[in-house]
Amino acid sequence: MVSSQDFGEFETAWCPGCGNFAILEAVKRALADSGTAPHQALFVSGIGQAAKSPHCMRCNLFNGLHGRALPVATGAKLAHPDLRVVVQSGDGCTYGEGGNHFLAALRRNIDLTLLVHDNQIYGLTKGQASPTSSAGHVTKAQPRGMPSDPFPPTAVALTMGAGFVARGFTGMPDLLAETIREAMAHTGIALVDVLQQCVSFNRVNTFAWYKQRCYELEADYDPGDWHAAMQRCLEWGDSIPVGVLYKSEHRRPLRSYYPFLEKEPLYAQKRDLDSVERIMREFE
Amino acid sequence: MVSSQDFGEFETAWCPGCGNFAILEAVKRALADSGTAPHQALFVSGIGQAAKSPHCMRCNLFNGLHGRALPVATGAKLAHPDLRVVVQSGDGCTYGEGGNHFLAALRRNIDLTLLVHDNQIYGLTKGQASPTSSAGHVTKAQPRGMPSDPFPPTAVALTMGAGFVARGFTGMPDLLAETIREAMAHTGIALVDVLQQCVSFNRVNTFAWYKQRCYELEADYDPGDWHAAMQRCLEWGDSIPVGVLYKSEHRRPLRSYYPFLEKEPLYAQKRDLDSVERIMREFE
Amino acid sequence: MSESAIQIRIGGEAGQGLETVGQLLARGLVRCGYEILVSQNYMSRIRGGHNFFSVVMDNEPVLSPASGVDLLIAMNGETVIRHRGELREGGHILADASQVEEDAEDVLAVPFSELVPEKLYTNTAALGSAAALLQLDREIFENLLREVLGGKSEDAAKKNADAFAGGHSWILDNSRPLQGPPSPALQQGERLAMSGNQAIALGAMAAGANFCSFYPMTPSTGVALNLAAQAEELGIVAEQAEDEIAAVNMAIGASFAGARSIVPTSGGGFSLMAEGISLAGMTETPLVIVLGQRPGPATGLPTRTEQGDLQLALYSGHGEFPRAVLTPGTPEECFDLTYRALDLAERSQSPVMVLTDQYLADSIRAVALFSLKDLPETTKPGTETEKPEEYVRYAFDQGGVSHRLLPGTGTHLVVADSDEHTPDGHITEDLSVRTRMVDKRLAKRRVLEENAVPPEMDGPEEPELLLLTWGSSKGAVLRAASDLRKQGRSVGTLHFRQVCPLVPEQFLPRLRSAGRTVCVEGNATGQLARLIRQETGFTVDRLIHRYDGLPMDAETIHAQLD
Amino acid sequence: MSESAIQIRIGGEAGQGLETVGQLLARGLVRCGYEILVSQNYMSRIRGGHNFFSVVMDNEPVLSPASGVDLLIAMNGETVIRHRGELREGGHILADASQVEEDAEDVLAVPFSELVPEKLYTNTAALGSAAALLQLDREIFENLLREVLGGKSEDAAKKNADAFAGGHSWILDNSRPLQGPPSPALQQGERLAMSGNQAIALGAMAAGANFCSFYPMTPSTGVALNLAAQAEELGIVAEQAEDEIAAVNMAIGASFAGARSIVPTSGGGFSLMAEGISLAGMTETPLVIVLGQRPGPATGLPTRTEQGDLQLALYSGHGEFPRAVLTPGTPEECFDLTYRALDLAERSQSPVMVLTDQYLADSIRAVALFSLKDLPETTKPGTETEKPEEYVRYAFDQGGVSHRLLPGTGTHLVVADSDEHTPDGHITEDLSVRTRMVDKRLAKRRVLEENAVPPEMDGPEEPELLLLTWGSSKGAVLRAASDLRKQGRSVGTLHFRQVCPLVPEQFLPRLRSAGRTVCVEGNATGQLARLIRQETGFTVDRLIHRYDGLPMDAETIHAQLD
Numbered sequence A, B: 001m002v003s004s005q006d007f008g009e010f011e012t013a014w015c016p017g018c019g020n021f022a023i024l025e026a027v028k029r030a031l032a033d034s035g036t037a038p039h040q041a042l043f044v045s046g047i048g049q050a051a052k053s054p055h056c057m058r059c060n061l062f063n064g065l066h067g068r069a070l071p072v073a074t075g076a077k078l079a080h081p082d083l084r085v086v087v088q089s090g091d092g093c094t095y096g097e098g099g100n101h102f103l104a105a106l107r108r109n110i111d112l113t114l115l116v117h118d119n120q121i122y123g124l125t126k127g128q129a130s131p132t133s134s135a136g137h138v139t140k141a142q143p144r145g146m147p148s149d150p151f152p153p154t155a156v157a158l159t160m161g162a163g164f165v166a167r168g169f170t171g172m173p174d175l176l177a178e179t180i181r182e183a184m185a186h187t188g189i190a191l192v193d194v195l196q197q198c199v200s201f202n203r204v205n206t207f208a209w210y211k212q213r214c215y216e217l218e219a220d221y222d223p224g225d226w227h228a229a230m231q232r233c234l235e236w237g238d239s240i241p242v243g244v245l246y247k248s249e250h251r252r253p254l255r256s257y258y259p260f261l262e263k264e265p266l267y268a269q270k271r272d273l274d275s276v277e278r279i280m281r282e283f284e
Numbered sequence C, D: 001m002s003e004s005a006i007q008i009r010i011g012g013e014a015g016q017g018l019e020t021v022g023q024l025l026a027r028g029l030v031r032c033g034y035e036i037l038v039s040q041n042y043m044s045r046i047r048g049g050h051n052f053f054s055v056v057m058d059n060e061p062v063l064s065p066a067s068g069v070d071l072l073i074a075m076n077g078e079t080v081i082r083h084r085g086e087l088r089e090g091g092h093i094l095a096d097a098s099q100v101e102e103d104a105e106d107v108l109a110v111p112f113s114e115l116v117p118e119k120l121y122t123n124t125a126a127l128g129s130a131a132a133l134l135q136l137d138r139e140i141f142e143n144l145l146r147e148v149l150g151g152k153s154e155d156a157a158k159k160n161a162d163a164f165a166g167g168h169s170w171i172l173d174n175s176r177p178l179q180g181p182p183s184p185a186l187q188q189g190e191r192l193a194m195s196g197n198q199a200i201a202l203g204a205m206a207a208g209a210n211f212c213s214f215y216p217m218t219p220s221t222g223v224a225l226n227l228a229a230q231a232e233e234l235g236i237v238a239e240q241a242e243d244e245i246a247a248v249n250m251a252i253g254a255s256f257a258g259a260r261s262i263v264p265t266s267g268g269g270f271s272l273m274a275e276g277i278s279l280a281g282m283t284e285t286p287l288v289i290v291l292g293q294r295p296g297p298a299t300g301l302p303t304r305t306e307q308g309d310l311q312l313a314l315y316s317g318h319g320e321f322p323r324a325v326l327t328p329g330t331p332e333e334c335f336d337l338t339y340r341a342l343d344l345a346e347r348s349q350s351p352v353m354v355l356t357d358q359y360l361a362d363s364i365r366a367v368a369l370f371s372l373k374d375l376p377e378t379t380k381p382g383t384e385t386e387k388p389e390e391y392v393r394y395a396f397d398q399g400g401v402s403h404r405l406l407p408g409t410g411t412h413l414v415v416a417d418s419d420e421h422t423p424d425g426h427i428t429e430d431l432s433v434r435t436r437m438v439d440k441r442l443a444k445r446r447v448l449e450e451n452a453v454p455p456e457m458d459g460p461e462e463p464e465l466l467l468l469t470w471g472s473s474k475g476a477v478l479r480a481a482s483d484l485r486k487q488g489r490s491v492g493t494l495h496f497r498q499v500c501p502l503v504p505e506q507f508l509p510r511l512r513s514a515g516r517t518v519c520v521e522g523n524a525t526g527q528l529a530r531l532i533r534q535e536t537g538f539t540v541d542r543l544i545h546r547y548d549g550l551p552m553d554a555e556t557i558h559a560q561l562d
């Protein structure tokens, strides 16, 4: 039995009151609930406040570049499919710098959990707009207010054919832990976009702002209905649905394209010089 | 009066029978029909067969890097808003290497026409799968068939809030010219994804394959209905709707964030040393 | 730095308003007539941790960061613990009584909580106490407070004034002023308190930069924010890009269409711009990139300093094309060289890099007002031609730099291409054209050489010891040289404000005339020293370096020289 | 190249199956016992344009491309027009009668349309004619045709055989064989006809590479396609990435998790990988990148050749960290050095670059069968440790190269970080740890130096003239040196197979002992010459270079030497 404590307690570098604390706890619980021991998990993160999360727990970790967590995770998962791979990073990292990898990972349907700490702001660099910042949001970098509409992560994931699309909120910690657990159990890519307060730089989308608007999806909500899911993904403003918005296992994960991966991970496969010899002789 | 001939006739480097020829003609007609003279248009392209198009007509041209046409065009349009800016490149260039810029340009709602020659393949590099290649498509780079579902450009554009989303087909040249003309007339970003045969490398989605499936949107189709548009964007397989799928001018184009651009383009604005002096003295 | 110079250190957690105190103290000191060097030392976090400002005040220019603290302003207990050891003989600790327990003779435990209307104003009260201890002109600070913090609301202005007064009075009532702070320097005309980043932004504005595309990255974000703040007044498009690749390509597009572009970034972002730099080289589009260095590789130490990206700036981007790399060492040089970079990029139709680093970008010094009226005119692209039909963008017959017209400003057509191209800009595979185009592009190196800023020399003609350096290590070198001269040694200095292209005649005689040459750099591998050998064959005798994330200082030079 | 060597040129449009003829001719010649050099010259287009293959056949190794044509196989009229001028005394033109009008004495106008069952088979018929003209063993070609083109269908096999026979007989009936083709070389055991790209892929397979992430880019796509073709049999993940940034980061992730990764690209893609290279440096993750150079900057000339990215490979990526850059000059070296690169990357836990160029990547030569059994074992990461709780990824006490364990292979935890980190891999801002970590990473340079491949020397000990070079210019240099020696001159050569790290003891004495040194490079600025001066202070006397998109050849060297 794995317990939440197995993942340890560490000092963090976050502001008191930051939403990252709640997400960190939820992740540990989800790991424990799914029976994943620290050494069985590989976390891959980018750069930002969110991306520091896995440093605050016991796990295998590759903390890479800003925006580039997904390709690193893709490589690692293909090399070693037994690892439970979780990508954890911020909204700026994932949807901004990393936007192209977000699209590609969804298409690839690589088998991993993508956890986005969505505080609708660039936290670590002190408060510029992120792709999910609301239109009109004023920052030092956008002194006349953000001119564009926000990037809609769940709707785009759905449009791209993702098989698991969910939204979390740090103010609903039990639901969050359960959603993450479910995401980990999904085969293929699973997106959990977590609404998270940034107490230092996002004075628009505060904890209270989210609290007022977030509601849990009804018990009879059917996450298998794509069109209903699209409706909920686009629902934003006065009310924001939270939970598993869409779920389906109709798509093959990328791994099935490489049948030999079913046998053993790449590091364990023996170099086959006889085959190389045969291939070489094709050039005779 | 501008006529199609004003844009000249040039030698091309394309294979006989390539769909690029039809697109080139349609573009010239659309320019002429919209009264745009060669020196009033700026074409920005990336790298690929499609990206060579503007070399084959008289216009201002910045032929940039693979995948990076949109940011170049964004900079140019902001600097010189009077230019009619058209971005022309391939599916690989725009949705593959350039995926992040595609998302960002849609969000920015920069005022330009985005013309994608979508042959569902990497032509210039000899036939690897592109993001829009169908699942199962066998190439030398994907010898066991493309493992992912294709990228759905029009559906993603719609999800991202684009105000003009259209599909064209080289086998419907009049409709194509008219669609491009309409796209140019739109304020904000306008996507025209043009289905185009690649006679050398795409043996799956041939001209006949498209011809069999493409149909023109009904005369009474309402391009103002987002949900209906989504339905049509996702319609793919036995029948493929062609024409303006969605149209709405509800979003402000980016330019409105920079009110001084309404006065004059950047090159014409005078350096204001009095203001600089005042700003300097803020540091006293 | 004179004997009477004083170092003040203000420490506390991120989020305690240290930056405000630091900036106000800096500006106040400058207004009082002092020379200053204010350097920031912060962790990569928003709250908590341990950050500090170091403020050296003196009556002569402060060249190098220095060790030793005379007045430690501790906003929390940790500051006392961490910095007590650095306190010099006769130094004082000014601490918040509610935060520190210590009760030593040198500790002034000020009951800030009793002196301020709200906790938020503790930093202003600390400023008041410091001003009193240092015997600074009270009125100057009161005015400054009003100007800077008064804008928000009447209420805030009043509370700040009260807090300042509270802190000030408490010192007057309970302590004696600090022994021997330097007396203000003689009046030297109007001055500014300015950091490297601010000076870069100002230099860009003065040169008419009107397009700044950027992706936030420490330590360069400030350049973009300074420009964004003035966007409306000056007509500057300051656009946050989706990534650095977009930032550089946007700037190229804008430049092509007539904007004057500048792109601030740091090492990681600069790495991503490599292909774009090559594009600017091939299309001959003016491009200025400000590379604010920080310790690498990869994410490294995001909020610290290093001079580790010189070679990156010299060679990034594939293929061969000319470029310039400017390396300012002070805020004044940041202003001048940024101004120059924007002109040079247009003049040579090439990419130009301005290299700073976190230390230079963030540290504030007193600088004389820039004389904007006396700035030379800058080069401009053309908008018209007599024979528009005959215009070709990359004409061969103009000595490398072809006439650059903007698109859409007449009936001429402008065609630029990232492929190898004919003079009219169209893609070609004619291999004889290829050779001529390569030669044409490389010929622009002459323009760059003619405009090269020579290294700055100081000291005797034929020094026994020559210290050479580049960029932000300048001050430390000047200081170390001056120290050594006081000891009677014959020491010269050579500061490279531009490292590419290098023009050997500008410095090789000096290198050769020196008894011993020592290169001082803030990196591990000695990148300037290698470059000099590559370009001239001259081997520098020794390397003095530092790569722990802190700026080069005179003490490090002395320690490694021995 | 001997006196009797013959140059065959096959020209036509893209899309006419030139590549097939070229490849078959190459393999057939090798099977017949000849030495060959087959180089490709193609435009950046799929149909039309003008492409050609040059095939030198000889009875001794063919080192350099050469001018002059003995047999021109013209698949279209343009080929005759373009290449007629290169025809040597006694040369012949073999042309498709339906495509050429010319009726000169030296033109053999073969009525291919009458000889082939379908137009598609014209290229096979041309091959038949060529084989007859060159008096090549017919059976060898018939077998080859069956092996290569027979797989598709019975029908196709038959039609190819018929076309070959048609072309062959026509020559026997209507012409005499060519004057003096070289006789086959003495048997040297089994041999392969192999290009640089193929040799790289084979070397990678032999070294157990099992992860190749790539984004297509000429001239390196072939490396990935060769690996993808064997993916199932060898268990290789060959994943086409969304862009080059993804490609390099995927490879790093895969490597971290235990794969052996290789990433092929060209200059533009390599530029985009700069930040990833820095990440490999910081996280100490093995990474091999194959950089197939083509003329830049930017898109440049996509299908031509150049050696212009040496400095890019040396310095790309921000911050300071060790790396190796290998520069093979022949297919054999491509195989050996790729094998070595994959081992070295793991052994040094660093990025290793293999530089080729379009010429080397695409040109086919006869090489002896590689003895796979004799290859040295390669270094492997660990999977287990006795005390999993105590494992730290970046331990200081192991001389730079810390023990690398894979994640998920035991209960130990592996933490890798792009920020500066403590030995256990966690982010730190402790500046004394910083210094130690920089030292630890840079200490790996020793491992790289110990494993450095020395430059290959040839010729007298103290030559009057020393030609030095790197990468694909090797053959041209060897050939030029041999020509000069025949003229009685004392000429030595020095070929750098590795340019980073350079170990001066390996070559400086030779440079110093030469009368005159000339560096031969396929670029405009002399990048190796500059590097040598940077690393040793030694100034090369002269530069011979070429940057028109074509490979270096002996004739260019002779012309520039005079």
Ligand SMILES: Cc1ncc(C[n+]2csc(CCOP(=O)(O)OP(=O)(O)O)c2C)c(N)n1
Pocket: A047, A048, A049, A050, A051, A065, A066, A089, A090, A091, A092, A093, A094, A117, A119, A121, A122, A123, A124, A125, A130, C215, C216, C217, C218, C244, C268, C269, C272, C299
């Ligand atoms: C290539 C690159 N560009 C920029 C940065 C600077 N940077 C670090 S974190 C960050 C934004 C973080 O925002 P987000 O991903 O939303 O994370 P948060 O801090 O809000 O959790 C940026 C721009 C970087 N480290 N690397």
Ligand SMILES: Cc1ncc(C[n+]2csc(CCOP(=O)(O)OP(=O)(O)O)c2C)c(N)n1
Pocket: B047, B048, B049, B050, B051, B065, B066, B089, B090, B091, B092, B093, B094, B117, B119, B121, B122, B123, B124, B125, B130, D215, D216, D217, D218, D244, D268, D269, D272, D299
């Ligand atoms: C950075 C970079 N990566 C890769 C390439 C090679 N490349 C040139 S065109 C192309 C694909 C073109 O496909 P697409 O955009 O669909 O255009 P098409 O040729 O099909 O019209 C690629 C991968 C490049 N030029 N630059």
Ligand code: SF4
Pocket: A013, A014, A015, A017, A018, A019, A020, A049, A050, A119, A123, A124, A197, A198, A199, A200, A201, C046, C047
């Ligand atoms: S800045 Fe915002 S996101 Fe970062 S730690 Fe503080 S509250 Fe959290």
Ligand code: SF4
Pocket: B013, B014, B015, B017, B018, B019, B020, B049, B050, B119, B123, B124, B197, B198, B199, B200, B201, D046, D047
């Ligand atoms: S390869 Fe395909 S896309 Fe390219 S020119 Fe030929 S048909 Fe057109």
Ligand SMILES: [Mg+2]
Pocket: A048, A090, A091, A092, A117, A118, A119, A120, A121, A122, A123, A130
């Ligand atoms: Mg964020």
Ligand SMILES: [Mg+2]
Pocket: B048, B090, B091, B092, B117, B118, B119, B120, B121, B122, B123, B130
């Ligand atoms: Mg395409």
